[in-house]
Each structure stands twice: as structure tokens, then as C-alpha cells.
Amino acid sequence: MTYALVLNGCSKTYPDQAKALTGFRDAFLAGFPQGKTIIIFNEEEKKQSLINASATVLVELIKVERYQPETVLTALQNLEHESCRDFYLFPGDQAGSELSVRFASRMGGSSLANIYSLEAGAGSPVCRRAAYNNYLEAEFSLDRKPYCLSLQKGFSAHTGKEKPKPPEMKVIEHNAKELNSNKAGTGINGTGAPDDSFVLDYKYTESDETTNLESARFILAAGRGVKNRSGLEKVEKTAAAIGAEVGVSRPVAMNAWAPLSKLIGVSGHMTGPELCITAGISGAAAFYAGIEKSACIAAINTDPGAPIIRSSDLAIIDDYEPVLEELERLIMENKRIEGEDR
Ligand SMILES: Cc1cc2nc3c(=O)[nH]c(=O)nc-3n(C[C@H](O)[C@H](O)[C@H](O)COP(=O)(O)OP(=O)(O)OC[C@H]3O[C@@H](n4cnc5c(N)ncnc54)[C@H](O)[C@@H]3O)c2cc1C
Structure with a gap:
């Protein structure tokens, strides 16, 4: 052999x-x-x-x-x-x-x-x-x-x-x-592509290799419900303020609002944080498999019938935006009080 x-x-x-x-x-x-x-x-x-x-x-x-x-x-x-x-x-x-x-x-x-x-x-x-x-x-x-x-x-x-x-x-x-x-590039069962001249143009984008969703303790995951790139940017801003790692569902990665390295689920990262907050995610099985080992799952969704509501420990039926704003405000306020107490 x-x-x-x-x-x-x-x-x-x-x-x-x-x-x-x-x-x-x-x-x-x-x-x-x-x-x-x-x-x-x-x-x-x-x-x-x-x-x-x-x-x-x-x-x-x-x-x-x-x-x-x-x-x-x-x-x-x-x-x-x-x-x-x-x-x-x-x-x-x-x-x-x-x-x-x-x-x-x-x-x-x-x-x-x-x-x-x-x-x-x-x-x-x-x-x-x-x-x-x-x-x-x-x-x-x-x-x-x-x-x-x-x-x-x-x-x-x-x-x-x-x-x-x-x-x-x-x-x-x-x-x-x-x-x-x-060798004419055809080989065995070849495609006949002799070199990469079929690539007309390309742009190199450094990927975010710092993502460490698998060992993150606190994840804020965003789904299609955030609507667009600027919706995701708001989620990223909140995550940075409250110390969470951002993860996304497939539609978010497929729409290129976030890099694929942030994808959670069977096609991406299998995570197990202490706390996972999902915003605008329905909780399809392929996504849920990637967060089910979380110690606590909190879901924010406008639809009370979304599957994630049944499979989370805590659910908030509301628009994700004001909920995240309030969460950020409370956490910052808490940090400020803790700082004053020291
Ligand atoms: C082979 C295969 C592999 C797959 N692998 C993965 C994978 O690894 N990861 C993955 O994520 N998916 C994967 N998928 C896709 C998966 O099946 C789902 O389609 C996907 O997870 C849905 O993503 P979503 O929850 O963001 O979107 P949707 O299912 O469209 O859900 C959006 C949710 O946002 C809510 N919403 C809308 N507006 C708001 C608002 N303003 N505030 C709060 N909530 C709001 C809606 O009520 C809805 O529940 C895979 C599919 C297949 C077939």
C-alpha cells in the first residue's frame, strides 16, 4: 500500500x-x-x-x-x-x-x-x-x-x-x-481546465480567522430576521458591547452579510456556550444542532410559533432591535454600577 x-x-x-x-x-x-x-x-x-x-x-x-x-x-x-x-x-x-x-x-x-x-x-x-x-x-x-x-x-x-x-x-x-x-491538463476524467485563465478577476479578502465560536462562552446569533447587512452590524455592535461572540444562521452567511466562518449549524460551527442568544432565527434543525449543547438558550423572535421558541430556555416575543438595545443598556448599566462599587 x-x-x-x-x-x-x-x-x-x-x-x-x-x-x-x-x-x-x-x-x-x-x-x-x-x-x-x-x-x-x-x-x-x-x-x-x-x-x-x-x-x-x-x-x-x-x-x-x-x-x-x-x-x-x-x-x-x-x-x-x-x-x-x-x-x-x-x-x-x-x-x-x-x-x-x-x-x-x-x-x-x-x-x-x-x-x-x-x-x-x-x-x-x-x-x-x-x-x-x-x-x-x-x-x-x-x-x-x-x-x-x-x-x-x-x-x-x-x-x-x-x-x-x-x-x-x-x-x-x-x-x-x-x-x-x-499534460494538456485533462488527465483521467479531467475537466480540460489547463490553468486558471478562466478566472477573469479576483479580489483577495483576508478572512476572519479569529472567530472561535466553538470555544466561546457567550454567543449572540443572528438570523434572517435581522433583514440586511446593516441589521447585522447593529447586532455586531451590541455583541462587542456585551462581550459576546457573533454567530449567524445560513441565510445571513449566504447573503454575505457575514463571512462563512461565522456560520453555526451542521454546515458550520457546533458550539456549546454557557449562553446563546438568538435574534431573528427560526430554529431550523440544521441550525439548532449547532447550539443545542448550550447551557442556556434565549430566543428573540416576533413569531410565537417559531420552532426556536419551543426549544429555548427563555423566549422573548418581540422585534429583536429594541430587545437588544435594552439588553445592551442594562449590561452597560450593570458594568457601570459594578465599577463604582469597586
Ligand atoms: C443540508 C442543509 C444544511 C444546512 N445547514 C445549515 C446550517 O449549518 N446552519 C443554518 O443556520 N442553516 C442551515 N441550513 C438551512 C436551515 O434549514 C434553515 O433554512 C436556516 O437555518 C434558516 O435560517 P433563519 O432562522 O435565519 O431564517 P428563517 O427560517 O427565515 O427565520 C427567520 C426568523 O426571523 C424571525 N423574524 C423576522 N423578523 C424579525 C424581527 N424583526 N425580530 C425578531 N425576529 C424576527 C421570523 O419570525 C423567523 O422565525 C441547512 C439546510 C440544509 C438543507
Whole structure:
């Protein structure tokens, strides 16, 4: 059995990715000697630290102008189609899951995202991942090579089996443009997209990587009921004043009133704060799954029949705006009195 760990060096989180991929390899693929690391990168200065973060004898770097899934996938496909590995392991973030699923489709293999264990022997490999909001563990048997897997978000293996770094590494560097133009970019089941010239224009927006909804103790979550971007800005202002982390429901993220990194629910963060206040959120199951572990849920909604009203500890049937204004006023007043008492 052969494997490749695919590290996304364009992402700021590559040191954690490298640790997780190596930990997974040491825990579940330790018996397979023929591993390599494929590193996607776009900044020359990062190259050496990316190589240092790798833990396989063979390291293949692919330089891209910028991270663009089509370009990366076509380059990976062109690199691998002649000597395809049995396993491809991708990091446990959104980009890693996207690449694992799309790469499997291009290579005619099978994929599974968010796995935390693997049994790879003579027969079909068996992977495990969480299902039904972490209430169940699901076991999947994969039937077609290559097996393209992405790790569970935040995966860390504490096996104590960490292998020493290989004393000598063989490093090969490729350029995505050359890889993709030499091989016409079509590969196996390819899309025929030779480079990223189909991107006519783009703007780079730094994402808010400070969001830490999963460990937040106090969340103020806003839904479609806030109506528009300026409604959300008011919620953000209140949250900053009262010390809450802002989270949003899907319509808010889909309307781009807030970044996707703020999304709560099955497609976003699964939170468990001490207090979660929802404003203008109906409480659909896909959202509620992301807050149900809260110690206390307080809902503000104009509709007494909204599902969130039944599933919250405290409900206020009113327009969210005056309620949040009053809440902010009370908390500020309280803080002022506490300050005077000291
Ligand atoms: C596969 C799948 C995955 C999904 N994943 C997610 C997910 O991860 N997260 C997620 O959020 N959704 C997810 N959804 C969508 C989900 O099903 C709901 O559509 C979504 O959560 C609804 O968001 P909402 O409550 O903001 O909007 P709505 O359901 O439209 O509710 C808006 C609420 O605001 C109230 N309201 C209106 N005006 C005011 C006001 N002035 N003051 C107070 N209240 C007001 C209304 O009474 C209403 O209850 C998913 C759906 C699918 C199919």
C-alpha cells in the first residue's frame, strides 16, 4: 500500500495540518513504508518551513500562483496519474474536504471526508467518522482506489508512536503551470481546465480567522430576521458591547452579510456556550444542532410559533432591535454600577 499526504502550504494553518496528517499516518498507516508528501505552495519564503514540516522521505512541491482548487486539482491529477498512490490524505478543513472529494472523482476513486480512524489491510479499507451530530460513529468501507480521505477537523493523534523524521529527504519541485500545460491538463476524467485563465478577476479578502465560536462562552446569533447587512452590524455592535461572540444562521452567511466562518449549524460551527442568544432565527434543525449543547438558550423572535421558541430556555416575543438595545443598556448599566462599587 502506498500513500501521499497532501499539505496545503497556501493556508496559514499548514503547521497544524502537517501535525495532524503526520499523526494520522503514524497512527494508521505506520506499516506502509512508501509514503510521500505533496505540498501545494505559493510563497517562496515558506518553502523551507513547509519541507521541514513534512515527515516523509519523498517530498514533492507544487508551486501555484495562488490557491485555486481547479489549478491544484489538475496539477495533482497530472502529477499522480502515472503512479497513482493507494491513499491520499487531505487536511481536515473545508479546502481539504473539497480537494479529497473532487480528486477522488477525477481519479475514479472513492472518498470520505472528516474521518478519524482507518483500518487498512488486505481487503477494503474501513474508515470511521462522526455521524448525526456526533451522536453516532459511522463505519464506511471504501471500494475503489485511490482512497481520498480528509481528516476530521482538529484531528490529533496521541499514539506515542510518532516516527523520527527521515534523516534525508528527497525534494522534487514542480510548477503547476508547467505540469498542467505539458499534460494538456485533462488527465483521467479531467475537466480540460489547463490553468486558471478562466478566472477573469479576483479580489483577495483576508478572512476572519479569529472567530472561535466553538470555544466561546457567550454567543449572540443572528438570523434572517435581522433583514440586511446593516441589521447585522447593529447586532455586531451590541455583541462587542456585551462581550459576546457573533454567530449567524445560513441565510445571513449566504447573503454575505457575514463571512462563512461565522456560520453555526451542521454546515458550520457546533458550539456549546454557557449562553446563546438568538435574534431573528427560526430554529431550523440544521441550525439548532449547532447550539443545542448550550447551557442556556434565549430566543428573540416576533413569531410565537417559531420552532426556536419551543426549544429555548427563555423566549422573548418581540422585534429583536429594541430587545437588544435594552439588553445592551442594562449590561452597560450593570458594568457601570459594578465599577463604582469597586
Ligand atoms: C443540508 C442543509 C444544511 C444546512 N445547514 C445549515 C446550517 O449549518 N446552519 C443554518 O443556520 N442553516 C442551515 N441550513 C438551512 C436551515 O434549514 C434553515 O433554512 C436556516 O437555518 C434558516 O435560517 P433563519 O432562522 O435565519 O431564517 P428563517 O427560517 O427565515 O427565520 C427567520 C426568523 O426571523 C424571525 N423574524 C423576522 N423578523 C424579525 C424581527 N424583526 N425580530 C425578531 N425576529 C424576527 C421570523 O419570525 C423567523 O422565525 C441547512 C439546510 C440544509 C438543507
